[in-house]
Amino acid sequence: MTSNPHSDSKFDSIGSRRSNRLRFLVYLMLMSCVCGCGPSTTAADSIDGSLAKLSPTRAIESIKALCAIGPRFSGSIGMTKQQEFLEKKFTELGGKIVWQPFMVRSPLDGQPFEMKNLIVQYFPERTKRVLIAAHYDTRPFPDRDPTNPRGIFVGANDGASGVALLIELAHLLNYASKNSPNSIAVGVDLVLFDGEELVYQEGRDEYFLGSTFFAREYLAAPPGYTYNAGVLVDMIGDADLSLYYEENSLKYAINVTKELWKIAAELKIKEFKPKLLHSVRDDHLPLNEIAKIPTCDIIDLDYNDRIKKRLNYWHTTQDTPDKCSGDSVVKVASVVWTWIQRQKP
Ligand code: ZN
Secondary structure, eight states: OOOOSOTTSSEEEOGGGOOHHHHHHHHHHHHHHHHHSOSOOOTGGGSOSGGGGOOHHHHHHHHHHHHHHOOOOTTSHHHHHHHHHHHHHHHHTTOEEEEEEEEEEOTTTOOEEEEEEEEEEESTTOSEEEEEEEEOOOOSSOTTOSSOTTSOOOOIIIIIHHHHHHHHHHHHHHHHHHHOGGGOOSEEEEEEESOSOOOSSTTTSOSOHHHHHHHHHHHHSOOSSEEEEEEEEESOOBSSOOEEEEHHHHHHOHHHHHHHHHHHHHTTOTTEEEEEEEEEOSTHHHHHHTSOOOEEEEEOOOOBOSSSTTOBOTTSTTOSGGGBOHHHHHHHHHHHHHHHHHOOO
16 A cells, blocks of 8 residues: 655555554454444435436546646645635535635745635534535645656645535535435535645645644634534545545544445445555544544545556646546545435434
8 A cells, every 4th residue: 555654744554553452443343344234225225316416527527627727735826716716616506605714824935825725515504514525725746756746736636536526515415405405404514625735845844734723713713503523535536446444534433434434335336445554644633633523534545557556646747637537536425425415413
């Protein structure tokens, strides 16, 4: 699996440090899935027809449209263009737009500048809510690129795929809010985090600026509603999709995590594998640790070339739309949508 020689990196393979206790935990999880998933139903009898409104073609077009803007790192012209694009898109899709601006200092020169999280609300009057999140900034440079680490990084999978998934959900939420509002019992916020990785130098620059601000603000200025749970998606557009349990998601949000993988089994989406492989530092950490919102991270760390397995596109110039698939986005969106439909206030 993806490994990173830098101990301060976002991703940490747990394979090398898996303790006996963890092995036992994995065993328990596998057993509980084998024993606890029950008879699987077919996709057709577990849904109300809404999943057919997801579109792989539209999902890959969303990824292409975002990448066509170019690099979209925090504070860039591309990010401003993306913000305009998304405000228009989500407004057309019936969402209530809430911008959450905050000031940070540039890791390059210390100058203050503004970042903005985008919160798109459906059923805004409901006080029991869930959040579905993704980061929408891209890394400033493809610093893991073997030949061009200061080249152009457009983040098709690492950035755009998560946004594309939220756009797909917005299509279903827009339809549901107008035609079948009782098909969902909770309010839903689609949350796009800025500043997930404005990282020029590992170990010096901070990750998760947007999600950290969001989590602190949720505590400091309670919004009058509460989030029961959350799902974060990151790098879910890989054409060769494999989704494993993530250690911090099991630690903080085991019910959410198990429920998502159980739904995937019901829908016969085999890319969700009920097995623990990685520990990931991602935007779900501030949500879990600061805001105490149990939040699962659905993330595919194995972003490798199908043939040349050692060729990894992550944080390289090769993270482009041709490595992604609208089918992958829709598979994950199907699971998340079904999870939303099952949430109780
Ligand atoms: Zn990244």
